[in-house]
Amino acid sequence: MTETGIHYLDARGPDGMRLYAIGDVHGRHDLLAAMHRHIESELEYAPGSDWRIIHLGDYVDRGPDSRSVIDFLIETRKRDPRNIMLAGNHDIGMLEFLAEAEPDGLFVNYGGVQTAQSYGVDLLGDAHWYGKAQAIARGHMALVKAVPHSHIDFLQSLTLSATFGDFFFCHAGIRPGVPLDRQNQQDLIWIRDAFHDHPGLFSKVIVHGHTPVPEAEVKANRVNVDTLAWKSGTLSALAVNGGDKRILAMQGKAF
Template sequence: MAEPGIHFLDARGPDGVRLYAIGDVHGRLDLLAAMHQRIKAEIEQDRPADWRVIHLGDYVDRGPDSKGVIDFLIEAREREPRHLMLAGNHDIGFLEFLGTPDPEGLFMRYGGVQTALSYGVSLTADASWFGKAETMRRGHAALIEAAPQSHVDFLRSLPFSVTFGDFFFCHAGIRPGIPLEKQNPQDLVWIRDVFHNYSGLYPKIVVHGHTPVPEAEVMANRVNVDTLAWQSGMLSALVVDGADKRILEMAIKEA
């Protein structure tokens, strides 16, 4: 028998644990740092019994400071293990590029050039085939040299999902009809339409990013907090405190 679903309005976080789930950062260290400051101020003021800050993936690509974002997250996790980070498809794409530099892969096609620049490495070249191939070879070698092992270890350490109370957190979403514990990691970081278009209730509310929306999208069965931070200048988070749920926004227009 299928597990009964839950509606967003009825969903609750764990007793005594406030949850913050932050959407796609994409190299916007300024927004991430400002969001952390806001959360820190709230926690110091409200003094919840316990808390978790959950980052929903896509820390790199497109924005100006992917390296700085990873440095920031590593330090945050080492300082306070209640900062949790999940894997996004772009984070995996960065790892894949470091392993095999595919000129047509996700990294090169969707913002990896900016990621490399944050490490001081240029991956752009003249239009000739030889120019591109040589730049790719040299750039890949330089990026391997420039990316600290701690960054590679961090990216490899990222889990695909985490659950608290009535909420399931992942980067992209889930495949309807598959138990949460049996979801394919590929779906957890890539899925879109079949997940977005499903109107039924899930066993838990799925909190995700991956697909940009103009403002945080709260549905009966899911919450999308990817507000295209790298371009819009607005980073969004879902806050859950028992039965209370709200959206927290941090806006900085200039990168």
Template sequence: MAESGIHFLDAQGPDGVRLYAIGDVHGRFDLLAAMHGQIEAEIARDRVRDWRIIHLGDYVDRGPDSKGVIDFLIEARERDPRNLMLAGNHDIGFLDFLKTPDPEGLFIRFGGIQTAQSYGVAMNNGSGIWFGKADSALRRGHQALLEAMPQGHVDFLRSLPFSMSFGDFFFCHAGIRPGVALEKQNPQDLIWIRDAFHDHSGLFPKIVVHGHTPVPEAEVMANRVNVDTLAWQSGMLTALVVDEADKRILEMAIKEA
């Protein structure tokens, strides 16, 4: 069957609107704040008349200041609604834990301990691994986190959409299911998919801009762009910049958390 869709080299953003798409932050408030500072300087320098800053999800877990990241994003969105945020699997995992403290869930197993610490709550039994669903220490930690977390943070996480589109670009956290229309994508795929998406060599209706799967540097393919450069560990946060037909990668590096 003939390949249909758009190639990265031909893709364009909306007329008169510069787009910035920022990859997984994972608690690195320092990098996020520095990236925003760079973006604001560019917008002022270039006298950009309109813009959108799109955050691709995974604001929490692993890094040292998830609370600071959420505070920053809430304030940015309230200051200017052109600051846009999507849901990542870790953000939804955080909500899942708040509802039901599963010791085998994403939150406890993959960096939620650090998220809780950013709210001043210790959720570690010494090893960081919870073995029993009836673990009283886990229940106490869960209750303490519920009490420590501002309602505004819960509301923020609940408000996050799973995708958005501008021009020839489709933005989501993880990727899309090949063969399924963009408007019919399953939210679980949008925040979790890997191999079926990465292995697809054909073009999509739009260029998919995503994170979720760490790469050493931005991965620019014919059909997708991955800007997850493992910021929490590498010290480098990455963004795709789209200015009509012009596309480039913007990196912000701070080596020590």
């Protein structure tokens, strides 16, 4: 991918289709619901338009209400499949923890305790009696029982990317020099520096989250809408209508 790619200023969504790409939620059900209410109010005034709402992953961990976020997303997609949910590394990490109680993995060390609490499970509650590893083994069993099968099915159903018009959507980013349809799963949910530091244009503008920024970051070749919602109280999204592109931001309580 070189300078022959598409520049953000020139990028367009599909004719007649509005796009909304929502950044990392991390348990902030309040902000996600507010964003959807705002988008729904916009769509009410555009009755002739088709639309897609793309969620860029990391629905769980760190924030206070991961369970409600998943419930919300399940119902939202059931109501209209034009709501698209992509996988983030934290979503995959939750699945991996449910399959195996890794005491020093992503889930335990980076917000899984809060996720477990949203299901009524104290993941580390017995650590002072049994030690961390045994406490997590006990917490793991309790969490496996507490997480509904529908939530596991939802996490397993998440796709890694989506493409509409001149935009490619994924959680973390892409590996420069690799065609978009041949990207590695680990890169799509984990990559940072090699992607962020790439100066050239890509065949499509990459819309992503994963790496927190104080406010949505718009570059020539990419847009980052991860504004640390769980802590900052700001959930951001990119809105695209033809050649018109805007950043939306829902504000709530900061922690």
